[in-house]
Amino acid sequence: MSMDAGIATKDDGEQILGQQGQEEHKEQSSIQQPEQEQEKKQAVEQEEKNEQEQGQQVQQQQVSAERDRKDAGRGRNTSGKYCLDDFQILRTLGTGSFGRVHLVRSNHNGRFYALKVLKKHVIVKLKQVEHTNDERRMLSIVAHPFLIRMWGTFQDAEQIFMVMDYIEGGELFSLLRKSQRFPNPVAKFYAAEVCLALEYLHANNIIYRDLKPENILLDRNGHIKITDFGFAKYVPDVTYTLCGTPDYIAPEVISTKPYNKSVDWWSFGIYIYEMLAGYTPFYDANAMKTYENILNAEVKFPPFFHPDAQDLLSKLIMRDLSKRLGNLQNGTEDVKNHPWFSEVVWEKLLCRNIETPYEPPIQQGQGDTSQFDRYPEEEINYGIMGHDPYDHLFNEF
Numbered sequence: 449m450s451m452d453a454g455i456a457t458k459d460d461g462e463q464i465l466g467q468q469g470q471e472e473h474k475e476q477s478s479i480q481q482p483e484q485e486q487e488k489k490q491a492v493e494q495e496e497k498n499e500q501e502q503g504q505q506v507q508q509q510q511v512s513a514e515r516d517r518k519d520a521g522r523g524r525n526t527s528g529k530y531c532l533d534d535f536q537i538l539r540t541l542g543t544g545s546f547g548r549v550h551l552v553r554s555n556h557n558g559r560f561y562a563l564k565v566l567k568k569h570v571i572v573k574l575k576q577v578e579h580t581n582d583e584r585r586m587l588s589i590v591a592h593p594f595l596i597r598m599w600g601t602f603q604d605a606e607q608i609f610m611v612m613d614y615i616e617g618g619e620l621f622s623l624l625r626k627s628q629r630f631p632n633p634v635a636k637f638y639a640a641e642v643c644l645a646l647e648y649l650h651a652n653n654i655i656y657r658d659l660k661p662e663n664i665l666l667d668r669n670g671h672i673k674i675t676d677f678g679f680a681k682y683v684p685d686v687t688y689t690l691c692g693t694p695d696y697i698a699p700e701v702i703s704t705k706p707y708n709k710s711v712d713w714w715s716f717g718i719y720i721y722e723m724l725a726g727y728t729p730f731y732d733a734n735a736m737k738t739y740e741n742i743l744n745a746e747v748k749f750p751p752f753f754h755p756d757a758q759d760l761l762s763k764l765i766m767r768d769l770s771k772r773l774g775n776l777q778n779g780t781e782d783v784k785n786h787p788w789f790s791e792v793v794w795e796k797l798l799c800r801n802i803e804t805p806y807e808p809p810i811q812q813g814q815g816d817t818s819q820f821d822r823y824p825e826e827e828i829n830y831g832i833m834g835h836d837p838y839d840h841l842f843n844e845f
């Protein structure tokens with residue numbers, strides 16, 4: 449049986465997650481469109497086909513895990529392809545610790561992209577040079593239907609720039625806050641897609657280290673794309689760096705023990721818990737108390753959690769690394785084979801061949817930003833090529 453999240457209902461049987469918006473959206477797309485629109489539609493359809501093929505390719509790749517591991521050492525040449533003049537900068541889509549992400553339009557093909565702009569002096573001040581270079585390196589390596597695609601990078605004297613696909617459906621975080629919590633099948637769908645992304649990253653010896661709904665975007669069809677590779681790292685064995693987001697950090701990271709991919713499975717458990725409950729299990733307004741809870745507090749499961757979900761979560765949010773699901777001999781397979789995921793047809797899901805629980809109500813390929821919050825715009829002073837004291841730190845951009 450396929451996981452038919454498309455007809456998922458709320459626990460009380462109510463229809464879910466903006467079905468009305470979905471209908472409207474479908475109606476709009478069937479209206480006859482002028483030639484230019486048709487071309488755009490064809491481009492969008494072609495892109496979707498490419499993404500499905502990407503899923504199939506990933507499947508083939510997984511046949512040879514050894515080859516995957518070798519791939520992690522290579523990397524496409526992504527620098528030097530673009531410059532600021534290639535784009536028209538439109539509105540801000542989001543802000544982060546180091547800069548902001550803009551919606552931009554290519555002057556060459558008229559298509560929309562997300563341009564992530566990071567200020568060099570802030571990266572240096574916050575001691576994130578290595579993480580930023582890792583982000584570029586990791587994004588240039590990965591190719592997976594559920595991971596953001598980066599097209600290229602460039603820099604000026606003050607900023608570094610990353611050109612990425614524009615993911616139109618907004619953050620999963622916003623959808624979750626609007627919905628308060630997700631019904632079991634909906635949470636399962638968003639968990640299963642993330643599970644495949646983690647499987648791929650781990651097979652390539654990449655730890656993601658910052659899994660949370662804020663870093664998961666929804667594409668025009670409602671499939672996920674993991675963004676923000678700011679903490680992703682190639683780690684064939686173990687590492688020590690303290691990073692992540694308080695509520696989602698694994699206990700071994702807090703206690704500065706050596707750690708590996710297993711930290712992503714802990715965060716995966718917190719992520720599922722948050723989708724099902726609407727809040728994280730160790731939350732406290734004071735981050736120090738949150739850390740204390742992560743180290744010592746018992747996880748309390750609300751009574752409405754499905755018993756299978758509770759069983760899976762108690763095995764993922766597991767302090768004993770030798771017992772944490774995902775970190776055992778069979779790796780990701782143990783997670784995929786857990787009864788909570790029993791209806792998931794993983795091969796179909798990887799090819800995005802499963803109906804999504806929610807289709808964002810957007811106009812495809814038009815630079816529609818209705819799913820993103822508004823941010824105050826700043827005066828843009830990009831493109832200055834003067835003296836750059838940090839030149840040697842970002843050679844790969």
Ligand SMILES: Nc1ncnc2c1ncn2[C@@H]1O[C@H](COP(=O)(O)OP(=O)(O)OP(=O)(O)O)[C@@H](O)[C@H]1O
Pocket residue numbers: 541542543544545546547548549562564596612613614615616619662663665675676677678
């Ligand atoms: N490819 C994209 N398409 C659409 N929106 C995006 C894209 N990438 C990022 N965003 C938006 O911009 C926000 C900030 O992006 P991102 O998390 O990558 O920045 P950051 O500076 O690394 O943030 P943080 O300080 O949280 O690490 C995201 O939460 C998202 O809303």
